[in-house]
Amino acid sequence: MALHVGDKVVFKIFRYDPEKDKAPYYKDYEVEIRREGMMVLTGLNQIKWEQDPSLTYRRSCREGVCGSDGMNINGVNTVSCMSHIEDYNSNVLVIKPLPGFPIIKDLVCDFEDFFNKYYVVKPYLIEKNPPPGRERLQSIEDRERLNGLYECILCGCCSSSCPSYWADPDYLGPSAMINAARFVFDTRDEGSDERLDAVNNIHGVWRCHTILNCISACPKELNPTKAIGMLQKEILKRTY
Amino acid sequence: MMYMRGFIDRYQGSGKSGEWNWLFQRVSGAALLVLLLGHFFIEHFTGVQIDYQTVSARLASTGWKLFDLTFVVFALYHGINGIFMVIEDYVHSGWRVFWKGFFWIVGILYLVLAAITILPFKG
Structure with a gap:
């Protein structure tokens, strides 16, 4: 599925703040494709910087070297900075923290x-x-x-x-x-x-x-x- | 190292690494493949009629007794060792001792049962 500049993709993101939430839940965010081959991490940054600053995730180098942003995207573990949004062939991306690790907040796990x-x-x-x-x-x-x-x-x-x-x-x-x-x-x-x-x-x-x-x-x-x-x-x- | 030692000492007996079990799971698996193919060939492709007379006559010979006992020993080892691995995967409390003991007894009982079935045949 080819995505073009201006297209919208929904990020369904796992949210959990143990200080506020009784149970984890999923929240939908709309991400706009702003350049060809946009990465999932760029989409997350767009949400955090423009829509919801409370969204929590780890990231640092944004080019697959630091290993901070491991997460589960549409059922597959990967680092979001090396994953093209369009490679998932879907209008909806379900983003979860790494399975099997204790969750600290949202997409941040205890390592x-x-x-x-x-x-x-x-x-x-x-x-x-x-x-x-x-x-x-x-x-x-x-x-x-x-x-x-x-x-x-x-x-x-x-x-x-x-x-x-x-x-x-x-x-x-x-x-x-x-x-x-x-x-x-x-x-x-x-x-x-x-x-x-x-x-x-x-x-x-x-x-x-x-x-x-x-x-x-x-x-x-x-x-x-x-x-x-x-x-x-x-x-x-x-x-x- | 210390991080894991406590756990192993408690449930596994010190010095038991799982190395031997891993290797023999493969060895017994390969042996079972050979023995099972032999078994299939003898039972289904040689054209010999299978009834009590022919089977008991065959089992009178020491060679066939040995073949069948080897088969039983490898099959029991392979199967129960596989169950042990599942137990090690999922049981992390003192119940591990119970379950492993339970399957040791099951294994020994089946071995005795097989031996008293195979060994007494006399032509």
Whole structure:
């Protein structure tokens, strides 16, 4: 469905202010298309700046790098700054906060648990020996193994789309584990044993049931399921 | 790490990571595929008439006893381990101990039942 400048689209937005509202509700807003290929985030900004300043959502860089604006648009988790309104082929966009996360207000979720799980995998370079020479060099081939792992922006779309993550409150989730893989398969890192120990656990890699929701949710087109599979293989390789 | 340890120690027994269960779910699945295809072939495509006489004659041999017992062990392991995974997914209270215990007993009972059915055949 092609949208043209001047067309109107309805945003049906999840609203909830725990201080005022007894229960969450949906409110309709009319958004005017002002340029070709307008993003959902631009529409949200239009509502907040021109119609209803009480609408609450996170955003920062508006170009898919900061990972602040993960939300559920017409049933699909994504970041609103990378989603064209016209790609939804609909006059109505239902916008909800990320499923499975506690809601603070409107589209803003509580990420504390999500980040606690991220810190479990020690997402930083662990070095046990001083760098040889001036810096830690890496071959082009070794660096290429990190493609598809390092791009994660921690928007929470994958973990929030994962039924295992909804069911098991202790499950680390695809996001934490793709970040574990990012360091385990980095030749410069020396902490892979402790990282694999952290994910080798019934709430870690073995809780993944390859539902594959994380892959379709990831706005950066990464493959967390494959990363979890790589970790599983690495653990089995080191044990047997 | 500490963040999750408490939970596992309480319900899982320390050191049990789920690694072995995950691997053997795949191993038993692959074994079941082979055994099941063998079973289908023997029962439905060899043209042998299936009645009590032929089946009991076949089950008198140690080889067939072993085949059927392996089949039972892998099927029970695969099925009940799958139920364990569902329990780990959804049961996060002390009930997990109850349900896992319950299915351990169910598994052992079925194994005993299968053994006393298969083993006594004597030609």
